[in-house]
Amino acid sequence: MFITFEGGDGSGKSTQIAKLKDALQVKGFDVVLTREPGGTPISEKIRQVILDKDNQGMTPVTEALLYAAARAQLVRQVIIPALEEGRIVICDRFLDSSIAYQGFGRQLGDAVDNINQYAIAGCMPDLTIFLKLDPASGRERIGSREKDRIEMESDAFHQRVAEGYRWLEENYPERILAVDASQSIEEIAAKIEAAVMERIHAL
Numbered sequence: 001m002f003i004t005f006e007g008g009d010g011s012g013k014s015t016q017i018a019k020l021k022d023a024l025q026v027k028g029f030d031v032v033l034t035r036e037p038g039g040t041p042i043s044e045k046i047r048q049v050i051l052d053k054d055n056q057g058m059t060p061v062t063e064a065l066l067y068a069a070a071r072a073q074l075v076r077q078v079i080i081p082a083l084e085e086g087r088i089v090i091c092d093r094f095l096d097s098s099i100a101y102q103g104f105g106r107q108l109g110d111a112v113d114n115i116n117q118y119a120i121a122g123c124m125p126d127l128t129i130f131l132k133l134d135p136a137s138g139r140e141r142i143g144s145r146e147k148d149r150i151e152m153e154s155d156a157f158h159q160r161v162a163e164g165y166r167w168l169e170e171n172y173p174e175r176i177l178a179v180d181a182s183q184s185i186e187e188i189a190a191k192i193e194a195a196v197m198e199r200i201h202a203l
């Protein structure tokens, strides 16, 4: 089973992924955690290039292709092999982030889905947990943490990203489960665990 987590910066993805991993391991499941952009040595190098604050001149198309390149490596080197071994893969961000940030945020549109279909080679998540939080609250949670190149973007950019996630939620209701991320950490974790167990039993 392949599970991805999505949501704006500071929506609680890392927090909830750690809790879900623990809950699944207690039940005896073999869990692999990974993240995007990154998760392999090559993809982590690409991540550094993408998020580097000195790379202000990067064009939106270059950015979209670099995210897709990091993803192509992760899918082939980590995700597909783990799924073939029957393990549960949990990934912090995946394709939907590119649709929301590059497709909507950078306004590249459908091109983003096209290049990513090539990158993922049919490896789509079985379940995507979307932690829904308004961008301002996410920023407040992050507080004074140093911002990367994407986090430094304008409010208008982040509003377009939020619109992208709303579009994804409406268009893929069978795959994407939206959870109100303004609730307490424990409340959110309980909802996610219940949804994942339901999916595991259905499979």
Ligand code: ADP
Binding pocket: 007, 008, 009, 010, 011, 012, 013, 014, 015, 016, 141, 142, 181, 182, 183, 184, 185, 188
């Ligand atoms: P993300 O991985 O989506 O950027 P994090 O899990 O790192 O988000 O959470 C960002 C910050 O918000 C952390 O300081 C975390 O402790 C805090 N946080 C996470 N979930 C909640 C929640 N439900 N309510 C309040 N604060 C939270």
Ligand code: TYD
Binding pocket: 008, 009, 010, 013, 036, 037, 067, 092, 093, 094, 095, 096, 097, 098, 099, 101, 102, 148, 150, 151
């Ligand atoms: P991440 O490390 O998950 O940031 P955070 O923990 O703050 O949520 O992701 C780094 C940044 O990359 C984040 O601002 C979202 C952005 N991103 C894209 O723009 N497109 C993508 O395809 C992915 C995976 C991430």
